[in-house]
Amino acid sequence: MAWQVGPVLTVVTAFTVLLGAAAPLGLAGVVGAVVGRAGDVAAKGLISPAGRSALWWSALAAGLLMVVWVAGSVRSAASTALGERIDASLQRELMRAVGEPVGIGHLEDPRTAELISVGRETFRGSWGRPGRLASTVAGLVTGRIVLVGACVLVAGFHPLLGIALLAAGSWTAYEEKAASRAEASHHYGTTEVARRLEYLYGLGSSPEAAKEVRIFGLAGFLRDRYTTLWQRSMADVLTPLPRRAVAANVVTGAVVVCGLVWIAVRAGRAEVTAGQAAVWVQALMTGLRGVQQSAWTGLQTELALATLRRFDEAVEAVEAVATKDRDAGMTNVPATVAVADRPRREIRFERVSFSYPGSTAPVLDGLDLVVPAGRSLAIVGVNGAGKTTIIKLLCRMYEPTNGRLTVDGTDLTAVDARGWRRQVAAVFQDATRFPLTARESITMGRPRAAVDQPGVESAAERAGIADEIAALPSAFDTPLSSHYPGGADLSGGQWQKLSLARALYAVDHGARVLILDEPAAHLDARAEAGLYARFLELTAGLTTIVISHRFSTVRRADSIVVLDGGRVAERGSHEELMALDGEYAEMFRLQAERFVDRTDDSEGTAGITS
Ligand SMILES: Nc1ncnc2c1ncn2[C@@H]1O[C@H](COP(=O)(O)OP(=O)(O)OP(=O)(O)O)[C@@H](O)[C@H]1O
Incomplete structure (x- = not known):
């Protein structure tokens, strides 16, 4: 992926990783050469072949030191830029995955919605962003190369010391990785406890819950719950993995100290030269730094990997739903039928049944409904009767489980979903x-x-x-x-x-169907009366579907249907339905009664009394 989003940056990062790893090892050798000439320089002075040679080696050491610094900062800049590109590319991928499915089943399914929200949050923190992998892996690889290179140098002193350093360093890297993984999964909520902690933290700190938290005095309760759970989870995280990591670090430290003493003893016995001793001492210290760098960047790598896994889970979940959509015939087929000026005659629901995914209870059950073009239709019914579901089917957010929808006689599934939606304008409740x-x-x-x-x-x-x-x-x-x-x-x-x-x-600008789902739900009496007064003007010539519990708006529609048991129970104009004296008339009277004594409030009662 790094290569796809930034090939040049990837090459620069890889190159500086190699340079950043090789330079300190080379530096150890060069400093050894300088130290090795120190005796000659002291005896013969700087203006001597030995002095000049020492100066050249010192200049080389300074140059290598510069290379270490420059390579480090170039690597950091390049890998950070690469990480930003990776994050942007992943964010585009999530947007594509979420926005591409024709329906909205994936957003209303609680598990998928939760995964998507977690995938989105992946990019909030700076440390755990997946793009951080570019920097952390670069650091990790540098640390590992440095360790191996240092071990090879140390093996020149004694193979056993080289092997011991490699073994202890690798063990430390392994234990640190295991501890980091535990910490990452705790930190980024891949464990059940972490999810609950996040939930409690969200409740206790988000503005959304602020009112309920105050009214019911939940603040202390949430904090206590959080503390108890946190203490329990930390006990799981802190033992026993980090103990093993600490033990591994102690062993590595002991190998380095023993190595230093061993080199000092042999140097004291003149078994090795001062220059050689300087090389090995530095190699030991460089190896130790490599282990520390591996441990530190390893933790960051695990954090970023944890968030990348969560991100992948979200994309996979959404794609699974998209596949189901495709299987259910909800593909965004290229337009086979022009929809630009539809509907001209009608939209028709023909024996439509529908259950939400994961549920067997039918919300609509053999619904037959005609929406005449250029007229307004109001749909009423009790809470949960399926009014909004009808709109979702009409907008092709879902496909009927059985039956079909047609526009001017053409099956809606033969029509390009996005083209059809351009024909529809909607005001949703939420x-x-x-x-x-x-x-x-x-x-x-x-x-x-x-x-x-x-x-x-x-x-x-x-x-x-x-x-x-x-x-x-x-x-x-x-x-x-x-x-x-x-x-x-x-x-x-x-x-x-x-x-x-x-x-x-x-x-x-071209839409021909206007959907008003509870358009007055949040309006005050004056605004509602205004909407009522303008209803005919707003909907003139348009195919309008209005869903409302407010009869002031409903009664203005050309025709009204009452939904009950997933089917149309009554249909007619306001006057016809009142004359029928059925469910509509009963609901209307119930609402009108609430205003009956408020004869002075002409705005609030607008259109209610029959
Ligand atoms: N995404 C969903 N997943 C599962 N069930 C759903 C979903 N959305 C709605 N339902 C269920 O479908 C039924 C019909 O819901 P719908 O929102 O269509 O009713 P409604 O008539 O618009 O209700 P209200 O008047 O309260 O707005 C309800 O029982 C509801 O619980």
Whole structure:
């Protein structure tokens, strides 16, 4: 992967790794040569062949020292840049994996959603980012080469010492790796306890839970839970692996100390020259540094590998869902049928049944429903009746388990899903709060089209949000997030109106189906009355589906269906359904009764009384 995202940086990193490993070993030999000439220089002076030779060796030593420093900093810069590219490439990969499936089953499946969120978090910390592998592996390889090279040099003093250093160093590397892996899996939540710790930490520190935490006095409880669990998990992590790593380090240290004493004794007996002793002493110390570098970068490597594994798990989980989608016929087939001006006649649900993946309970059960083109249809029903599910099927977020959807008689599966979605504009109950400018939030309705400012203003006006946008610090240019300088946040109702403006903008630029899923859920009485008053104007000539528990909006639709038991139980206009005196009439009256005494509140009761 490093090679794919940055071949030049990979070559530079690999080259500096070799240079950074070879230079200190060479330095040991060169310093030995300088020390070996020290006696001659002392006897004959610097202006002598021995002195000149010593000067040359000293210059070479200085040069090598420079190489060590320069190679280290170039390696660090190149591998960091390479790591950034790797992270960016992996992030693009996750975006592709999450965005590519035609449906949204992977995002609503709790296990996959959890994996995706973990995969996303992978890039939050700086140490554990997968891209850090470029630096840590470079450091690790350098450390290992240095150790082996040092052992070869030390073997020149005595093969036994070389073998002992190699054995102790390798054991230390092995134990450090095992300890690092345990620490990494603890730190990055691959163990069950770590996941629970993360969950408790999130609850106790996130703004989302702040209100409940205060109301129920949960702060101390969460901290205590966290502490108990943390202490238990640390006992698992701290024993026994690090003890073995400590033992291995002690043995390596002992080998080095014994080696130093041995060299000193032999030098004292004049069995080896001062120059040779200097080479071996440095080789021992360089080998020790190699072991330490391996241990340190090994920990970082394990941390980055742990996050890479989590990332891979997320991508694999999403791809598994995408494969299932493909098997279920949800491929984003190239358009075989032009959809640009559809529907002209109708959208039809033909005996549609649907159960969510992993569930056998049917949400829709042989549903027959006709949505006439250019008219408005309201869908009502109790909570959980399947209203939003109908919309998800219409938008091809899921495919029916049985039956089919057609547009003007053409099976929707023969239509390119993305092309079809361009025909649809929607206001969802839980509309996304894009942290973009107000203008961009509206033009997102047609992201690839040139910005049409009069269109933006008109959509904002019709959605009833124009005055609120004008009052923002930079009007349409205000970033809609208080996290940005000069930014501002909106209220729930304002976000909903903005979402309506986005949908209207999409409609003005070609979409032909308007979906309003609880468009008044967050609106105050005045805004709801405004929406009610403009409903006919907003939906004129459009194929509109409105889902609402608010009958003020529902009753304005050309026709209304009541959903019950996964099928249409009643269908007709408001007047027809009231005359039928069935479920619709009962639900309508229940809601109207709540307003019956508030005759002075003309806005709040708008459209409710029959
Ligand atoms: N992603 C999902 N996975 C599994 N079951 C789901 C999922 N989404 C919805 N359901 C279930 O499907 C049923 C219908 O849900 P749906 O959201 O369509 O109802 P609704 O009529 O829109 O309800 P409400 O009026 O409360 O918004 C419910 O029982 C719900 O629990």
